[in-house]
Amino acid sequence: MPFGIYLSVPFCKTKCSYCNFASDVFSRDRMQGYVNRLAQDIASAERMAKVNGGKWEPTADTIYLGGGTPSILDPAQIEQIFHSVRQQFAVAADAEITVECAPATLSNEMIEALVQCGVNRVSLGVQSFVDQEARAVGRLHTCKAVLEDIARLRVAGISNLNVDLIAGLPHQTPESWEASLTAAIASGVPHVSVYLLEIDEDSRLGNELLAGGARYHAHFVPDENLMVEFYERACEGLAEAEILQYEISNFSRSGMESRHNLKYWKRQPYLGFGVDAHSMLPSADANFDAIRLAMPDSLPAYLAAYDEEAHLPRLGRNELTFSQAWEETFFLGLRLNAGVNLINVARQFGVGQVNHAREVIRELTGLQLMEIEAEVVRLTPRGRLVSNEVFQRFVSDAVPR
Secondary structure, three states: OOEEEEEEEOEOOOOOOOOOOOOEOOOHHHHHHHHHHHHHHHHOHHHHHHHOOEOOOOEEEEEEEEEOOHHHOOHHHHHHHHHHHHHHOEEEEEEEEEEEEOOOOOOHHHHHHHHHOOOOEEEEEEEOOOHHHHHHOOOOOOHHHHHHHHHHHHHOOOOEEEEEEEEOOOOOOHHHHHHHHHHHHHOOOOEEEEEEOOOOOOOHHHHHHHHOOOHHHHHHOOOHHHHHHHHHHHHHHHHHOOOEEEEOOEEEOOOOOOHHHHHHHOOOOEEEEOOOOEEEEEEOOOOOOEEEEEOOOOHHHHHHOEEOOOOEEOOEEEEEOHHHHHHHHHHHHOOEOOOEEHHHHHHHHOHHHHHHHHHHHHHHHHOOOEEEEOOEEEEOHHHHHOHHHHHHHHHHHHOOO
């Protein structure tokens, strides 16, 4: 099966207060050195896979350049990255090629470079179409700039577009959330991602909320019940517009699902390059299901983690047992509205293991958190709202040890 290729760009113009990703603000003179290192790692991809016990596949049918903010690189640096990928991999003619872009960072030269590189999908980190909400968390765009970017991308021939929205931003109200949803639908984009604000210590806003403080507009963050209402309204409003949910956080028009992200949820092979990038390869050792690799999660650590003698990046490595693969099959597959087909699972892991899971499936079905139909098990709308708890319960009770 062809690889999906993920390429990480950890640079941003500003660090948004809600962001818990491995990205930050760095001087532009750091960027070319990073791009060179990225190209070096891509060139050694085959050796990297084989040395770490994975099976090698020289073809790719999805490429995803994420961040951070890839669109703040120079056009020539974007071209260098894609040239490196095409030198190492045979990229399918119909490959889905996505670049994440921050609105208001897309120059005409950048859009031209994206087209020249074969990019056919752009994901815009909008988060909110309401200017006050965007400003409160450090976003630099306006609603007007977003709509202009969408129009310019379409003129250039890139119409497969996604917009990200976050439910739970400071100052968000039912009325302002409705305004963002309406704007997203009216823009005509075929894909929308809706995330709940993550509250943890890895972001400035999350840390402030946990501390009970007021910096970063933390005291204007809606409560958890309101966030859930926003999410449910998004599911309802997008469905009315025929932008249908296919994964907990992702909605699309028919046939416009993210092919690259589906690889993660379906446990198909992918290779990641750059800061905090991850890979999953089929294992060359029959005793294991797969090999997971992880790049260091900060720019200094990534640049330092290079074996000059072997000419390979130093990686975190984990061999997945078949028990762990079974676990992943459910907690990743259950994110999808399509659910998990127990007949397919039985073919891979055995009928006995599936029968072992049926008791907890029946219990979760009784609680209206799961449903089963024609041997396909999936989360209910209620189950999606507490998906992490469902996954924990399912994995702890239904995974053979």
